[in-house]
Structures are given as C-alpha cells and as structure tokens.
Amino acid sequence: MPAKVYVGNLSWYTMDDTLREVFSDFGQVLDSIVMRDRDTGRSRGFGFVMYGSVQEAEAAVRGINKQDLDGRCIRVVLANAGAGGGGGYGGNQGWYGGQQSVTTKSHSLLYQNVFAMIHEISFTSDAVMHAGLSAQYDFMSAVDSISAIVKSFDSRKVLLQMATTLGIYDNPGLRDALRKDEEQIAETIAAILNSGSELAAVLKLEGDCAQNFLNVVQNTLDRGFLLEQEQNSKAHRLILKISAAYDRLPSSLFITGVTRRNEHAAFGGGFGDIYQASYNGKTVALKHIRSFHRDAEQRRIRLQFCKEALIWQRLQNPLILPFIGIDQETFPSSICMVSPWMANGTVLKHLNDNGKTNVDKLVGVHAFSYDSLNVSASAFTEICVANILITPEWNACLADFGLTSLADATTATHSSHRAGSIRWMAPELIDPEFFGQKFLRTFATDVYAFGCVCLELYTGRPPFAGLSDPASLLRVINGERPERPSGESDMSDTLWAHVNKFWAQDSALRPATDAVVRHMRIITKNRN
Structure with a gap:
C-alpha cells in the first residue's frame, strides 16, 4: 500500500529531482514534490515523497530524518492520512454523493499559502504544532476540485486557529496569504460552475459535504471574489439549487x-x-x-x-x-x-397622515427599487403599495418578498409561479390561454403591475376597488383600465401617459424596466 512522507525545513534550492534521488536510497519513489508559491515559483520549504509501501516510508524516516540536505537539517515524518483538521473526510479522498474514491496522489489543494506561512513560523516557535502539520496537509489534499472545496471549509478554521495560537492572526502577511488562497478558491468555484459534469456532482453531495460546499460558495460571494456577473449569477443559482435539494442554508x-x-x-x-x-x-x-x-x-x-x-x-x-x-x-x-422594524408603517399610511404632496417622488422611488430587483435577474410578483415601507429617515423602501410571491430565480427573465396579488396581474397572467401564451411572469408583467402601483399611490386603493375580483379581472382581460385619478395632487398628464403605456394590453408594447426608471427620474426631477 502506498505511503507518503512529509519533508520539512528544505532549502530554497532543493528541487523535486533532488528529493527523488536522495529518497530513492530507501525504496521505490512513486512521486516527489517540493511545494512552491504559485505566483513566484519559490519553494515553500517543505515537500512530500510517495513510496510504494509503508515499510519503505518508515525506512526513509529512520534513515534521513534530521540529516543534512542542501545545507539544511531536514525533518522527515510519516504523513498519516485522515489525521488532524477535523473529521468526516479521509486524506486523498473524493466524495461524490457519498461515494468514496481513493487515489495515491492528490491533485487539488486549497489554503496552501496560509499553510506555508504557518509551516515556516511554527518550525522555530511551536514544535508540537509543526509536527502535526504533515497530517493537516494530508487532510487538505484532495483528488478533485469539489472535494477540495468541501475540505477547505474545515481547513480554513483549523489553520486560522493555528494562526491565533502562533499570535499571527492579525499579521498583514497572513491576510495577504488568505487573500491569495481565497482567490484560488474563487477560481476553483468558477471552473466548477462552467462544468456540467461537476455541477451534477455537486448536487449529489450529502450531509455535511453539501453544507460545507454551500458555506464556501456563499463566503466567496460575500467577500466579492467572484467578480464576473455571469459567474456571480451562476453561483447564486447553484446555492438556490443546493438549498432546495437539501433544505439547507449557508451558515453565515x-x-x-x-x-x-x-x-x-x-x-x-x-x-x-x-x-x-x-x-x-x-x-x-x-x-x-x-x-x-x-x-x-x-x-x-x-x-x-x-x-x-x-x-x-x-x-x-x-x-x-x-x-x-x-x-x-x-x-x-x-x-x-x-x-x-419600520415604525413609520406603509407608504399609504404616510400619505394619509401627511397628504399627497410627494406622490411622484414615491412613484420614482418604487421604480428605482424594481430596477434594483431586475438587475438581480429576478422577476418579483408582490408588486403593490402595501409592500412599500417608510424608513426612519422618511424615505421609501421596498419590502415583503412574500412567501407566495417569489419568482423562479434560476432563470433571468420569467417565472411560472402562479401565486400573487391578482389585482396587479397583467392580462396575460389572468388568462394565458386567451392570449395564446403559457403562464410566465416576466419583466413586462412587472411593468404592468408598476402601473397599478402608480394608480394606487394616488387613489389609496387597488385597481377597480369598487368591483369584485372576478369582475375586475374580466375588465382587464377585455382591455379596460381604471379611470385617471382626480382630486388632491392630481396625476400629471405626463405620468398618466406613461401609466397607460405600462398597462398596454400587448406586453410587447410595454417599455423595458430601464426605460421606466429613466422616465420616472425625469418626472420626479420636473415635479421637484
């Protein structure tokens, strides 16, 4: 059975071939490697030698530990698989849906920059910690990128605990090493997101493996390491899929x-x-x-x-x-x-208490908030005035992404979820068959609902408030729309013209959300 030895305190000049040549005196060397900084190529000061048997590895430990190599007194110990760093995963093992695969050589290692820094400092300051690093390294090793991501969650915690013990937790060098490692994790995640087979394997993860993967992806997003919008969106969609499959959420x-x-x-x-x-x-x-x-x-x-x-x-x-x-x-x-907690309540309460002098401004704010949602590639359905709250600074904000109202965020343009506030539904949602369509929520149906919000802000009532739900829906299907609001702070001609465009019976004639926001900015500016 193959066995690995850890070789520490190597000279910066020791090469892979040197390790192989020296350690061949004790048996058949299957592989030898000196760990190097991936940016500079400089030796990390440690490496590994793989033998064909445990007996050969033990002979190397007895024969060359604390001997001179390239002017340095090297340290050689057995690298025991599975020890250190937390339980649940053996060394050099991949985990796909609970199916274990074993190899004699690791292909993926994350947090190697932090590991190298701790290795170098502990060599002179903490002999006990240094002695356990080979086992920690073996735990961190993985045969594939998915296993590496899963293991990295526990590896990060253990390495940062070691850094705290060594008194280097706030060391700028450690922060730089951590940044480099997390950039590498982001690159690994991006590669997984671009591979159909690896994405399928991720969705077969189970238990703590699924939770760890979820946590690492969420942490990578939170820290802003997935800079490309496409990769960012793919990562969010993957989190949604893992959450739905296993009823789990990121720990953060x-x-x-x-x-x-x-x-x-x-x-x-x-x-x-x-x-x-x-x-x-x-x-x-x-x-x-x-x-x-x-x-x-x-x-x-x-x-x-x-x-x-x-x-x-x-x-x-x-x-x-x-x-x-x-x-x-x-x-x-x-x-x-x-x-x-929004103590000032809803926008309707605000308008009732303070009059309707700033209605156009509130219309603009609501349009801008929808634009924020649409930028996130999610079509929402609970678009009504009841979901606009007033902040302590007397600004408006959008709230309540209701349990019945979330669109399918795994797509960027539509949702087939039928629940929602029917008074604000576009005609093609009320009776899709009549319009020769399927039930799909789109940004165009959101624009229709926004037109209803504009009306509601002026009237304080939902569309066709004097009619029953069936009667109001029938009017919408037939192309009828509510009358123009009148009275205190009448709706301007310009805004009314835009509302009628938002309400267009043909969804193709409704403006895009960015155009809605642009028009609302102009209206708000002119009224101020």
Whole structure:
C-alpha cells in the first residue's frame, strides 16, 4: 500500500529531482514534490515523497530524518492520512454523493499559502504544532476540485486557529496569504460552475459535504471574489439549487441574540406573521413561518421561505428593506427572517397622515427599487403599495418578498409561479390561454403591475376597488383600465401617459424596466 512522507525545513534550492534521488536510497519513489508559491515559483520549504509501501516510508524516516540536505537539517515524518483538521473526510479522498474514491496522489489543494506561512513560523516557535502539520496537509489534499472545496471549509478554521495560537492572526502577511488562497478558491468555484459534469456532482453531495460546499460558495460571494456577473449569477443559482435539494442554508445567514419578542404578532398573512423584537439593541421585525400539519405542505412553505431569504440577502440597495439574517432560536420549531422594524408603517399610511404632496417622488422611488430587483435577474410578483415601507429617515423602501410571491430565480427573465396579488396581474397572467401564451411572469408583467402601483399611490386603493375580483379581472382581460385619478395632487398628464403605456394590453408594447426608471427620474426631477 502506498505511503507518503512529509519533508520539512528544505532549502530554497532543493528541487523535486533532488528529493527523488536522495529518497530513492530507501525504496521505490512513486512521486516527489517540493511545494512552491504559485505566483513566484519559490519553494515553500517543505515537500512530500510517495513510496510504494509503508515499510519503505518508515525506512526513509529512520534513515534521513534530521540529516543534512542542501545545507539544511531536514525533518522527515510519516504523513498519516485522515489525521488532524477535523473529521468526516479521509486524506486523498473524493466524495461524490457519498461515494468514496481513493487515489495515491492528490491533485487539488486549497489554503496552501496560509499553510506555508504557518509551516515556516511554527518550525522555530511551536514544535508540537509543526509536527502535526504533515497530517493537516494530508487532510487538505484532495483528488478533485469539489472535494477540495468541501475540505477547505474545515481547513480554513483549523489553520486560522493555528494562526491565533502562533499570535499571527492579525499579521498583514497572513491576510495577504488568505487573500491569495481565497482567490484560488474563487477560481476553483468558477471552473466548477462552467462544468456540467461537476455541477451534477455537486448536487449529489450529502450531509455535511453539501453544507460545507454551500458555506464556501456563499463566503466567496460575500467577500466579492467572484467578480464576473455571469459567474456571480451562476453561483447564486447553484446555492438556490443546493438549498432546495437539501433544505439547507449557508451558515453565515444565521444570527443569534434576538430578544424581547412581543407575545402577539403585529401583522399576519397567509403563511407567516410579523413579530416585533430586539437585536443588538435595535427594534427588529421577525417574519415567522407558520407551522402546518401536513408534512408536504410544511416542507413546500419552508423551501419557499429559504428561497426568499437567499434572494433577499443578495439585494443590497438603499431602496430595499435590509436583510439582517435568519433567527432559529426564538421559535425552536421554525425559522424567522429578521429585518429592521419600520415604525413609520406603509407608504399609504404616510400619505394619509401627511397628504399627497410627494406622490411622484414615491412613484420614482418604487421604480428605482424594481430596477434594483431586475438587475438581480429576478422577476418579483408582490408588486403593490402595501409592500412599500417608510424608513426612519422618511424615505421609501421596498419590502415583503412574500412567501407566495417569489419568482423562479434560476432563470433571468420569467417565472411560472402562479401565486400573487391578482389585482396587479397583467392580462396575460389572468388568462394565458386567451392570449395564446403559457403562464410566465416576466419583466413586462412587472411593468404592468408598476402601473397599478402608480394608480394606487394616488387613489389609496387597488385597481377597480369598487368591483369584485372576478369582475375586475374580466375588465382587464377585455382591455379596460381604471379611470385617471382626480382630486388632491392630481396625476400629471405626463405620468398618466406613461401609466397607460405600462398597462398596454400587448406586453410587447410595454417599455423595458430601464426605460421606466429613466422616465420616472425625469418626472420626479420636473415635479421637484
């Protein structure tokens, strides 16, 4: 059975061939390698030699440990597979859906820059730690890029713990090494995202392997290492798929320390309730998913809840209600999404309390917030005034990406999800067959709904408020639209003309979202 030895304190001048030649005195050398900086090519000061048997490896340890090689007293120990760095994965092993494959040579290693720095410092300052590094290296080794990503989650924690012990956690050199390693991880993830076979293998990961992969991809996104928009979007879609397949979320989304939750919900909906609570000394809102007796229904709602959380946390924009995190402590049997508490309430409350002098500005803000959503390649469906909140600074922000309203974020232009606010639905959504289409939510249907929002901001009521739902839907299908608002702060001729374009019966005649935003900027500027 092949066995590997770790060789430390190598001279900067020692080459692979030198290792092979010297260590061949103790048996058949299958492979030898000196680890090098991938940017400079400089030796890291350590390497590995692979023998055909354990007996040969042990003979090398006895024969050459603490001997001179190229002017340095080298250290030679057995590299024991599977030791150190956490459990769950053996050394030099790949994991695809729980199926183990073994090889005698590792092909992928992440966090090697941090490892090399710890190796160099521990050699003179911590003999015990240095002695265990060969086992840690063997744990970090992987036969494929997916296994390397999975292992890197635990490797990072162990190496940073070692750095703390050595007193170098805040060392600029360590930060630079960590940056280089995380750039390499991003490159590895990007390669996986571009490979259909590797993506299929990722979706076969199980248990902690799936969770670790999810965590690493999320961390890479959070730290901004996937700079290309296409790769960024692919990574988000992969996270959504893993989450849906295994009912898991990245660990970084969870928070602790939510306290002082009110006994009764402040608001309620079809699938969840909103509670007031406290987090880090500030008042927050907890969006709590309700429990259902039917397991299938409960799982469906929870998966939709997870999808909403993943999409919401991605939307970093002043016009979007901030996502703080997920709380799983307040309600032990379920989870909550946490966001700032908006004490000023909805935009309708604001208009009723303060008059309608700034309606056009609010229309513009709502348009800009939809543009932010569309940039994220997600078509949303809960587009109505009830989802516009007023911040403590008296600005408007978009909220409530409701459990029934999320579009299919794995595509960039449409969704087949049928739930939503029917009063704001475009005619092709109300009766797709009548228009010779399938039920697909698109940016064009969002533009139609935005036209309804413009009306609602002026009237304070939904479209066709005096009619029943069936009667109002029939009018929309027949091409009828609500009358122009009149009274205090009448809608301008310019805005009314645009609203009628947003409402076009033919979806192809509705303007694109960027055009909507451009027109709303002009209207808002002129009214100010």
